[in-house]
Amino acid sequence: MSRSLRVADYIAQRCAEAGARHVFLVTGGGAMHLNDAFGRHPQLTPVCFHHEQAAAMAAEAHYRTARRLAVLNVTTGPGGVNALNGVYGAYVDSIAMLVVSGQVKRETYLRNFPQPLRQLGDQEVDIVSMARPVCKYATTLQDPQAVRQVMDRALFLATSGRPGPVWIDVPVDVQSTQIDPEQLPGWNEDDRQALLDDPGLCPNTRAWLAQPPRRQFAAELETLTAALAAARRPVLMAGTGVRLAGMQEAFIALCDKLGVPVVTGWNAHDSLTDDHPAYAGRPGTVGDRAGNFAVQNADLLIVLGCRLNIRQVSYNWRSFAASARKFMVDIDAAELDKPTLSIEHKIHADLADFIPAWLARLEAYAPPAAHTDYLRWCRERVARYPVVDATQRTSDRPLNPYHFIELLFAGLDRNAVVVTGNGSACVMGFQAARLQAGQRLFTNSGDASMGYDLPAAIGACIARDRQPVICLAGDGSLMMNLQELQTLVGYRLPVKVIVLNNAGYHSIRQTQAAYFQDNMFGIGPDDGVSLPDFVALAGALGIPARRVDSADSWQAAETSALLAGPGPALIEVVVDPAQAFSPKLASRKLPDGSMSTPALDDMSPFLERAELAANRLDG
Known part of the structure; x- marks a missing residue:
């Protein structure tokens, strides 16, 4: 005989089955049944905060640290609005999160009525319309019988493909409705068309579903491996996608196999230790000189799981690795086509598939002498241009x-x-x-x-x-x-x-x-x-x-x-407030008010022009 339970209890149970163990929340009347269900579930531990923004940021960092789905539970009105900043951060940084918010009763839910009111229910806000641009999926659960289908889709989307937050808004009267779980219609992951028809998808998610990453890329691997063999100054760049794909160990094996200079993108510096023999720096607008010299002198740049944002390539993006033939592997096809990049070889793939396949292709590979020479040159720049030098290691107060x-x-x-x-x-x-x-x-x-x-x-x-x-x-x-x-x-x-x-x-x-x-x-x-x-x-x-x-x-x-x-x-x-960021890329303000940005290897404080020229390799 099936057992009846509240919609709120069903949601809590599905969260636990998906591997969640903590619910980050600020309690509220509009989410009272959700609060109660999360608090009662034996496998879920509530963690209470004083502000919903903080709760969202905590849930985001929880996934980064443990790669385990975290749940954010907020109430209607200000609860959801307060959480948006933290949820937005999870979206742009590809962090999985399930947001479950309370909403007013359906009988006072403004979207159910034609009048152009600003508000109908108590503390009501159309949070789904606000959240959808910063979530992979956002929907209001108005039909209690649709809860299984909505949870199926939300949990699938949160961690599939490029991870990100999903948001389910639940009216308080729906939260308390009794349902029979065995009678609920569900959604099958193979039915992609039904998912594409769901209005809760954001445009980026819809594009991913319509064009999923390729699982077979033998031709691309042949082209890449041939380009690697022909290159004299290849560089490998790692982004946060390496760790998000669970490929950290495989990536280190790839670095060991290739024997080329390796640089780490912004927020991915823990992908490679400083003492690794392939480590060549941290490029970017506030990176280091060595990393930028490595990239700007490259004749081949291979980018794995780094979206090459403005902080990475600068506002002078046309000069980014200008002499390099560029291969970029990313799970999000839109990142490969954005207007601030010019990528010759775009590989739409999940690194969880791509890195093992490339390692297998490289089984008999040995790096040519030219690669060893360039790695040695890059390592010399790491030693010659440290971020911290003797002028900063003083006993002065305040501390540098x-x-x-x-x-x-x-x-x-x-x-x-x-x-x-x-x-x-x-x-x-x-x-x-x-x-x-x-x-x-x-x-x-x-x-x-x-x-x-x-x-x-x-x-x-x-x-x-x-x-x-x-x-x-x-x-x-x-x-x-x-x-x-x-x-x-x-x-x-x-x-x-x-x-x-x-x-x-x-x-x-x-x-x-x-x-x-x-x-x-x-x-x-x-x-x-x-x-x-x-x-x-x-x-x-x-x-x-x-x-x-x-x-x-x-x-x-x-x-x-x-x-x-x-x-x-x-x-x-x-610390000493007189110490500026150093080195950094410094733009100049022109007489007409526009800004001019130098190439990434020309960082402030500026080197003597002869020294800069000596670090720019010819041909």
Whole structure:
């Protein structure tokens, strides 16, 4: 005999069956049956936050860390609206997430009526119309009997192809409706036409379903392998798609087999350790000189799972690897065709299929001498142009931020996870970190929102079964989700919050100094953006805290004890706000107001023209 249950309980059960173990949420009346169902399910653990944006960011980081689907549960109106920023970050960074929101009763749901009202139900908002552009799939479940079909499609789409968030909006009267699970119609994954007819799909998802990645690419592999053999200066570039495809180990085997210079794209630096013999740097607008020299001198560039966004190729994208024959492998065909790229060989494939197939094709391959010579040249540039040099390793107070990043990573365990916010924490952190095997370093790249650091570190910590996580946050960024310090306290999570105190919004300070020097404001305590005493604030919440401003105070026993202790801790690191991002690509403002951007290898502070020319290989 079948058992009747609420729609909300069915949704919770399907989440558990899909592998979810945590539900990140802020409770609310519009989601009351969903809240109750998630809280009752024996395989699901609710994690409560003080803001829905933070809950969404935590769910996003949970998937990054564990590759396990996380559930976000929010209420109607402000609950869903607050979550959008974190969900958008998951969408552009290809992170799977299931969002289940509460909605008003169907009898007061405005979309069911013709009148052009602004609102009908209490706290009502048309969240699906807002969410659909930043979700693979977004729909309102108005028919309780359709819940299985909707869950089938949502769970399939979240993790299939290019991962991303899906959103199911559930009216409160539907949440409580009793259903018989055995009588529910479902959806078969082979019935792609029915899915294509679903209005809940976003355009990118619809395009992927209409043109899925190829599973066979023998001809492309022959062309690529022949191009590799003919090249004198090949470079392999890895993006976040390598890890998202579960191909990290296979990628390292590929690097070992090819014997060519390997560079890592933005937010994918933990794909390859600094001590790997093929490591050749981190190219991009705020990358390093060595990585950009490697790419700009290449005659063959092979891009695996990196969408080559503007931060990677710059606004002068026409000069990106201009002399190279380019092969790009991506699971999203739209990324291969975007107007900021010129790719000769576009391979629409899942790296989970492509990398093993290429490794098999390369079984008898041995790198030619020219590749070894170019790898040696690139490795020499890594040694010659370090991000952190002797001028930054001083005992001066305040501490140089690049020197601090060097000290931080030198003392981390081999399995450390470091989550950063946007701004100085990720730019300087990504440039200067020396990464070891097993370590993770990430932020949200596409959204690049301030305030990501703390909630994402919480999500990563939960994904690691409460193992310690380093949260590297700028003082301005931390303020955006400061309330989640109390979440650390409430759950006693061993997140070690390291606050870079550089007196406010350092990225914007540099922009204003470069282009609006006579009108600098909204960047720090002297011009409108006040900041608290973070150590005192942490103390008020019961978080052990300490302030350091030198290498000696960072390396002191008291600091080490805070980092090693149980539960949360906060260390405020006072760093020199005079230290700009270095190196970086610097645009010039022309008399007509337009901006001119140099090629990626011509980074600020600018090298002598003769030295730059010596690093540009001919032919």
